[in-house]
Amino acid sequence: MSGDPSVLYIKAILDAFTAAIFAITLGIMVAFIAIPQTLVQLTLFFLAMLVLPLTTPDMRADFSALGGLMMLMTGFRIMGIKSFPVANMLPGLLLVMPVSHFWAVYIAH
Template sequence: MLIGPFVNGSAVVIGGAIGAFLGTRLPERLRTALPQTFGLASMGLGVVLIVKVKFLPAVILALILGAVLGELCCLEAAIGRVGAGARNIVDKFFPPREGLSQEEFVLKFVAILVMFCASGTGIFGAMHEGMTGDASILYVKTILDLFTAAIFATSLGYSVATIAIPQLVIQVGLALGAAMILPLTTPDMMNDFSSVGGMIMLATGLRICGIKVFPVANMLPALFLVMPFSHYWSILF
């Protein structure tokens, strides 16, 4: 029985609700400084994952072609529209958060959506539980997500809690499919998969810290390309 995805999703809902309720009641220095810390943590995790790379050309090729596909499909724009729609629905039931433009909201919402739903920890944790029944990795992510959702919800409002829905769908899907996917993979393929995830996490951290606004959502197709690219690179080269 899967437990981790539901516990993780509950933490996002609870953290988002608490953060949105507290809002400006939290000291400004916390609301400003902690997202920078989360961005730094995302970059640090990204670096740890990137160094696992086995076939760097395959990883770079997957990242470039994945970004091309994302751009052609306007993936980030679509996610942004979903986020804006979620905000409009939530604002009908809860007081809207003032002082944040629609453009600023979309930029931040997409960044944290990727951080919650496409992190290496969440992806690997869901697959690990699906294979072994051990949800410990997702429990660690749950603790981090609880505080992360609370802090970002102080500025983005209750819309942060809605991220639990796509996160739950992704994690449950990965866990259920893990038994079929993992036996077909090799350690090298998994390492290259982690490396692409690390690059996306690094870009996410840079975006959260306001250093560089990478189109992180448009990079997500690379996660689906890297394993076959890694496999065939090992055969051909």
């Protein structure tokens, strides 16, 4: 959304390591998830151009914070430290920006 591809490069490297770990534990089926994952990521990439004008820096920061928290929880799950239900947190990615906007407009002003 920011136009800076460096974040995408870093995330691609993290995804490669995560995919390797999942491939070791889950087998060849991990390779087949690449097709729908690519479609979802391309859709998000193109929708970002439509969403960016509607967002504020605070909304984007909240979205990034949630993404970072989910990545941390995924790491804990992969390492076997704590098993968080990360898939249950995916709807939060859709809700974080409207909630952030509501908070900024109606509560924090």
